[in-house]
Amino acid sequence: MAFGPFLLLALMEGLVTAAVLALAAAGLSLVFGVMRVVNVAHGEFYMLGAVLAWAVTGMIPGPAALTFLAALIIAPVLVAALAAVADGLILKRLNYDPEATIVATIGLLYILQQAALSLYGPNANPVPAPFEWRIQLPWFGYSGYKLFVVLAALAVLLALWTFLSRTRAGLIMRATQVDRMTAQAFGINVDRVYMGTFALGAGLAALAGVLVVPIQQAQYLMGHDPLLLSFIVVIIGGLGSLRGTLVAAVVIGLSDGVISMFFSPTLAKILATLLVAMVLVLRPQGLFGARA
Amino acid sequence: MSNGLLHPTRRGLLLAGGAGLLTAALPGHVAAQAAPIRIGFQLHRTGIGAAYGRWYERTTQAALKAINDAGGIAGRPVEILFEDDATDPKRGSEVVDKLTQADGCDLVMGTLFSHVVMGSAPRAGELKVPYLVCSEGYHVASGALNRWTLQPGITDVRAQISTMAPWVAANLGKKVTMVFPDYAFGHDHRDFFTKAVAEQGGEVIAQIAVPPTETSFTRYFPQIPAETEVLYHVMVGPAVLTFVKELGEFYGTGAKPALFGFVDSLEAVDTATPGLEFLEGSHFWEAHPRVKPADAGEHEAAYRAAVGVDDNGASVSDAKDISTYSHMFSTWETLYFIKQAMEASGYAGPADRQKLVEAMEAISDLPYGIERPQGAKRFNGKTHQVFGTQSISQVQGGKLVKVHTTTIEEGLYEDAVDYTTMSF
Numbered sequence: 001m002a003f004g005p006f007l008l009l010a011l012m013e014g015l016v017t018a019a020v021l022a023l024a025a026a027g028l029s030l031v032f033g034v035m036r037v038v039n040v041a042h043g044e045f046y047m048l049g050a051v052l053a054w055a056v057t058g059m060i061p062g063p064a065a066l067t068f069l070a071a072l073i074i075a076p077v078l079v080a081a082l083a084a085v086a087d088g089l090i091l092k093r094l095n096y097d098p099e100a101t102i103v104a105t106i107g108l109l110y111i112l113q114q115a116a117l118s119l120y121g122p123n124a125n126p127v128p129a130p131f132e133w134r135i136q137l138p139w140f141g142y143s144g145y146k147l148f149v150v151l152a153a154l155a156v157l158l159a160l161w162t163f164l165s166r167t168r169a170g171l172i173m174r175a176t177q178v179d180r181m182t183a184q185a186f187g188i189n190v191d192r193v194y195m196g197t198f199a200l201g202a203g204l205a206a207l208a209g210v211l212v213v214p215i216q217q218a219q220y221l222m223g224h225d226p227l228l229l230s231f232i233v234v235i236i237g238g239l240g241s242l243r244g245t246l247v248a249a250v251v252i253g254l255s256d257g258v259i260s261m262f263f264s265p266t267l268a269k270i271l272a273t274l275l276v277a278m279v280l281v282l283r284p285q286g287l288f289g290a291r292a
Numbered sequence: 293m294s295n296g297l298l299h300p301t302r303r304g305l306l307l308a309g310g311a312g313l314l315t316a317a318l319p320g321h322v323a324a325q326a327a328p329i330r331i332g333f334q335l336h337r338t339g340i341g342a343a344y345g346r347w348y349e350r351t352t353q354a355a356l357k358a359i360n361d362a363g364g365i366a367g368r369p370v371e372i373l374f375e376d377d378a379t380d381p382k383r384g385s386e387v388v389d390k391l392t393q394a395d396g397c398d399l400v401m402g403t404l405f406s407h408v409v410m411g412s413a414p415r416a417g418e419l420k421v422p423y424l425v426c427s428e429g430y431h432v433a434s435g436a437l438n439r440w441t442l443q444p445g446i447t448d449v450r451a452q453i454s455t456m457a458p459w460v461a462a463n464l465g466k467k468v469t470m471v472f473p474d475y476a477f478g479h480d481h482r483d484f485f486t487k488a489v490a491e492q493g494g495e496v497i498a499q500i501a502v503p504p505t506e507t508s509f510t511r512y513f514p515q516i517p518a519e520t521e522v523l524y525h526v527m528v529g530p531a532v533l534t535f536v537k538e539l540g541e542f543y544g545t546g547a548k549p550a551l552f553g554f555v556d557s558l559e560a561v562d563t564a565t566p567g568l569e570f571l572e573g574s575h576f577w578e579a580h581p582r583v584k585p586a587d588a589g590e591h592e593a594a595y596r597a598a599v600g601v602d603d604n605g606a607s608v609s610d611a612k613d614i615s616t617y618s619h620m621f622s623t624w625e626t627l628y629f630i631k632q633a634m635e636a637s638g639y640a641g642p643a644d645r646q647k648l649v650e651a652m653e654a655i656s657d658l659p660y661g662i663e664r665p666q667g668a669k670r671f672n673g674k675t676h677q678v679f680g681t682q683s684i685s686q687v688q689g690g691k692l693v694k695v696h697t698t699t700i701e702e703g704l705y706e707d708a709v710d711y712t713t714m715s716f
């Protein structure tokens with residue numbers, strides 16, 4: 001294949017990775033930014049989104065586009081509700097202590113993963129894409145659905161940004177992020193903000209899972225990779241910074257696409273990890289993070 | 293009472309739990325009195341091999357029932373202990389250990405994924421327990437393993453490939469690009485096919501190794517050179533459907549090379565799945581044709597009925613549950629191989645394990661019958677590897693239709709090892 005089309009395909013693939021990554025990492029970053037909780041179970045919410053999408057599309061009769069739309073709404077809501085319960089039962093009782101919550105979310109990771117294994121089973125199951133549309137370029141064909149994933153992720157991120165910067169709830173969330181004590185002193189119910197943030201973060205991961213499942217299939221172990229990549233993105237972008245997360249997701253996604261195509265996928269992972277190390281050494285707060 | 297259900301007391305819970313434990317322990321107790329032969333089965337119930345594991349377990353249960361209904365092995369009933377290894381090499385050796393030491397199994401069988409075989413076989417050798425794998429890897433016949441590891445139920449990749457290469461070169465094309473998983477099993481394909489096709493005057497022009505846990509494949513396809521005449525693919529694991537779909541998206545309606553795949557790329561996947569239309573007309577290696585061929589042997593129907601598979605290769609209870617038909621027969625045939633060797637050696641218990649392996653090594657001709665539904669086999673006691681026929685099928689109207697069958701002789705190659713000269 002000639003260099004031009006090769007690069008185009010690499011960029012398209014990278015963009016899809018970036019889009020899914022941006023959604024998942026935005027959730028992780030939000031939870032850390034507002035709650036100071038490093039949520040190790042974040043990848044499992046992503047997996048649950050995919051698995052629930054499979055369940056929903058299988059249970060509801062009708063055309064693929066309709067069932068997928070239903071999954072796109074139902075799965076993230078269910079996962080968000082589950083996260084809210086986990087917050088009330090576990091994180092709140094630990095007083096959101098940073099160290100204790102890391103251990104607790106590791107436990108949550110295994111509980112969710114093994115629950116999925118027990119209830120859903122070990123198999124990978126496909127979910128039909130809402131539409132089967134293939135773009136035929138002169139050099140290669142490409143899945144139209146993958147481009148839809150990029151657009152959908154962009155729309156969700158835009159909505160998230162609007163929510164955080166233009167609504168009262170977003171203002172309360174940002175206030176809690178800046179100073180928990182002062183926010184509480186102003187009569188903000190911080191517990192409720194935390195619960196809502198944890199649910200929103202999990203919901204974003206689940207949404208990424210639903211979007212990715214027609215490309216990848218649902219499997220109980222699929223949470224590992226997005227967790228690792230989300231951490232990479234969030235560390236590079238700066239914990240708690242939505243803008244940083246987006247920029248880092250695009251950088252990591254595109255470089256992953258290009259490097260893994262022109263060289264090897266392993267090299268892409270090595271370089272991403274190296275980049276994290278460099279950022280941690282030279283700019284510990286991340287590219288866009290505020291100095292702690 | 294409803295109050296008791298909603299608010300159970302500690303005593304109530306203990307009583308209920310105790311009763312449950314007793315019930316669970318009871319059947320094991322009863323069976324132990326009959327002194328059965330215990331076979332440990334190392335099962336890929338979870339992890340990337342789960343689809344294979346599901347069918348390996350079903351096929352083994354079916355063979356077990358057939359053997360026990362016919363009087364067991366040497367008059368003794370047989371029981372099988374299935375233990376999940378999560379398709380993980382490290383866990384694999386622990387499973388061999390547990391089945392042998394804690395559960396007291398007479399031998400261990402059933403492993404498919406070659407990296408698990410590589411991780412487990414050394415432990416079987418240390419424990420001096422017969423370890424019968426159903427894995428296709430060349431690792432047994434290559435001499436890399438030990439005297440306790442045998443592969444009597446399925447042919448190895450090297451034999452499969454040496455029969456496929458001449459057909460591919462003669463019928464599909466001579467410039468081949470290979471896509472394979474980047475570990476032992478895939479490397480066997482890479483090494484032997486590259487050599488075998490060169491002997492036919494062909495050439496492998498690109499080798500694309502894919503990490504076994506990869507979930508997206510489009511990024512690998514640009515490495516396929518444009519002058520490729522045949523794309524040779526063999527992929528395994530949960531992502532196989534994604535692989536084939538993305539390949540279809542990539543080539544689309546444009547010009548594409550002829551495709552030749554190992555059915556591993558489609559095991560447990562319905563060939564009529566939307567998105568797989570582009571496979572129409574392409575060819576696949578199969579060991580045991582999934583769709584019942586018109587010239588199937590006399591025992592084919594009885595075998596399909598026993599394992600619960602219909603004429604299309606799907607479960608009789610769920611048409612969407614596609615079997616791993618080209619691999620699962622190996623567990624059935626391995627169990628009958630064990631029966632034959634145990635009866636020939638007068639096997640009485642773990643003290644006779646060495647005698648058992650020697651009896652297995654003495655077996656050579658294995659004729660077609662219900663014991664070997666895939667076809668007649670020839671066992672090589674020196675290399676611990678069995679040889680059999682191979683099939684080539686073409687996707688026609690969304691179904692795999694058998695178009696060619698090889699002989700056993702086409703797959704034979706010179707011995708690379710003589711395990712019988714090694715010490716136990």
